[in-house]
Amino acid sequence: MNVVIIEDEDLAAASLENLLKKSPYPISVKKRLESVEDSILWLQENTCDLILSDIHLGDGYSFEIFEKLKTSTPIIFTTAFDEYAIKSFQFFAIDYLLKPYNEELLNKAMEKYINLHENKGYTNKLEQLLLQMNSRIQHQKEKERFLVSKGSLSISIQREDVAYFMAQGKYLFLFTFDSESYLYDGTISSLEEELSEKYFFKINRKYIIQHSAIKNISKYSNNRIKIDLQPSLQVEEMLLVSAQRIKDFKNWLDN
Template identity: 45%
Template sequence: MNAIIIEDEYLAAAELERLLGEVAPSMTILTKLDSVSESVKWLRKNKADVIFMDIHLGDGQSFDIFEQVEIMVPVIFITAYDEYALKAFKYQGIDYILKPFDKEELQQALNKLESLSPVNVPFPVASLAVYQERFLVTVGTKMKSVTVGDVAYFMADGKYLVLFTRDGQNYILDQTISGIEMKLNPAQFFKINRKFIISYNSIKEMVKYSNSRIKIVLTPAPPAGIEAIVSAERIQEFKQWLNQ
């Protein structure tokens, strides 16, 4: 499988290439590109099977690349910013890895890549829309499966991720909020800030808040003292999500 790396930090690109050499020795890194303009120039004349892409580049965001050249291969985003995960999914993203990352996280992304397509066969975006339907949770010594339709929202609580159901139950998941976002249908779920991913059906009321933000009244209500506020940088996308 042939890959390219789009990353404007030399050391970060070199470290990613080194780790890929360890976890995917059969993968060939065709080139490393450090800007939107260089990436567009290369992609207009060349092809790869997968792209590893940072979001913030020296001359813009990597999303600008998609506006100038058609990309029909899977993209694994690797970035220090967690607020672009939903947008990344719209641009061929199959995984979203936050820096700093380790070999295990990279291996998980490659496992997802392998499960989506045969080796060396690029695939269109339509084949990427595979969303998680059930979540296995533990209740004491027992286990149960929660369907996605029963999920009201997910809330990050320190090092834990908590799933809240529409009937008021909550369960701890062994996942991260950024990781779970990529597995959810973006038509139904939206990440309003670093703490919450909410289901459309969990919205009881929306109230104007300070600094042009929006407060979401959720049902069931979050734990006492915790408010669900749409962050300022997510307001525009949130409004578009509500209006689709």
């Protein structure tokens, strides 16, 4: 079984690949892709048996890939936002996994793929799968507290005290409104799945910001928006909303 992973976070991709290697099924990871653009280019020229795809990528949503390619390859989507459950079944989705990855649920999803593939039963099973996914998603809870570390200390930070998160290399940092910074154990993609869209938004591959942390918003170019935060960034870096996220960002601000 040749599998393609579409995931832009190194740690999340490594975790998924490691779980696939432990699977009782004969699985070979044929390729890992990190963006909408690269996925479209690769899948136009190559085939696989199954795709495991994160929905949120650095340059957009993975739905854009499958809308363009009109692929019939079965897909297992990974995210935590219930609003995407129904849309995922517009494609050949056979399951909808929630992060962080769980070995048991992943193996069940692979078993489901094998059974459906052998029985040619994709269409007949969609309604049943959708009911299962909606039931699972309803039990998810949005994070209200974050366990962080600073030196030898571990501290629990309340959601309303968080100004923004910043990914830097292999690390993820939490910044509070009182200008303190802490190390947070996780990846920006897995964290995004746990946060309430009412308060937080991932503006690019490095930053997730809280609405009340925005100080100023200004036009930077025809397809870029510049943001000033409060407290200010502790690094010399211009904070820009990625071109692919501008429409969603504006909608988020207007809700």
